[in-house]
Amino acid sequence: MGQTIKNAAVQPPPRERILAAARDLFYRHGIRAVGVDAIAEAAATNKMTLYRHFGSKDELISAYLQELAKEGDDLWQRLRETYPDDPHAQIEGWVQHVEQVLTDCSERGCAMANAAVEMREIDHPARQIIDDYKTRKRDQLVRLFSEAGYGEPEQVADEVFLLFEGARISIQCCSQGPALRVVRMLRSLLADHAPKVEVEALAARDAASERKAGAKSGTKSKET
Amino acid sequence: MGQTIKNAAVQPPPRERILAAARDLFYRHGIRAVGVDAIAEAAATNKMTLYRHFGSKDELISAYLQELAKEGDDLWQRLRETYPDDPHAQIEGWVQHVEQVLTDCSERGCAMANAAVEMREIDHPARQIIDDYKTRKRDQLVRLFSEAGYGEPEQVADEVFLLFEGARISIQCCSQGPALRVVRMLRSLLADHAPKVEVEALAARDAASERKAGAKSGTKSKET
């Protein structure tokens, strides 16, 4: 087990460097626009080592997408572990994640969705990874809203899901437009559909996070 | 003006054929994935004629996007001409258009958004066309909801806009998932935010079109 101890301290092994470089370049410039040479160079290695770790560019693409998927899944698991048996807190955590994603990752949108647009061949292995991931996320939203006692969990989950997807695609098409207001939309939508019994508690929670988010013109339909 | 009269009857001039071929191939396989040779061949012509009409592939891409934009704009203008001074009817017409787009164009989503994902270079002329178009659509929605007397036209327009965008991107990522239910969402969302005075009239209108759409589980939150 104790191999390459010193090397690991200085710089990660080539495989990790390649994946990191691929991730950066694929996301910034697009998958089809980036050649393996560029990735190898950005990873401070060469094409041969790349091909020893990933048999083909397609394999590298799959590994790239699977890494993204794993991180997305990890985030959800962390949410569940951080607020066990508190689906409302998990929802709020997810909304904050959405907010963060839309404020820093600006410009390039969702790497998974972009990959799906670029890899159009229906039999490409990447498509399966993406589809599985997106379906999983949508189902997790359904489960979450269901656990939180929402009346129509599927409907709310779909709406929230599509708003988030729409925000990340239109951040690439529509200059600084609707995407920036999506967090406000999410909060107001969730408040509208929240289980009736806990409306007050939820309103309090929302008010707290709104305060730190810097409220401008009221979320309307809330205080009335 | 009267030139090539007989030819036009048999088959459209090369420029139109090239644009039509480009449109089909770009949309189905992606812009980067399609070479000019393939387009020329699909247009039953050759690369030289293509380059005589479009100086470069980028120019062809721009022409392709501008054609798409023009058709989108025409649709809106037709809506305004068909139902002058009746913004509610225009809204309903737009929703029906959304429904139609999401049922037949299945699989490939929005050609404009896909193009934006593929053309990542910020200075690419295509990006300007796409951005202008999307911004225009969003603004037209705002104006429409404003004319229809909605209380928060910007908010409703943004939400509707993002739902539609989200539906068209996730139709490519998430197998047969949330996208199919977006029309229901739109109708219920619009009903929720419609100007209070006309709630009954709008409900009647919605009920009429719901009947033909084949209602399953109720739109909820409406009849309560």
Place this chain on the structure above:
DNA sequence: CCACGGCGTTACTGGTCAGTAACATAGTGT
């Protein structure tokens, strides 16, 4: 009948890209 413009055809250039071969090197465990 002739000139001209739009179109077709072939062949080419220069560049990029995925993938491979062969060889050299350095670190590790024994």
Place this chain on the structure above:
DNA sequence: ACACTATGTTACTGACCAGTAACGCCGTGG
């Protein structure tokens, strides 16, 4: 010290692709 393995290096192949050159064809308009 030795062998093994992971890595680096160089150079190559074959394919594809955007864009161009040169020439030939044909219809129209004078």
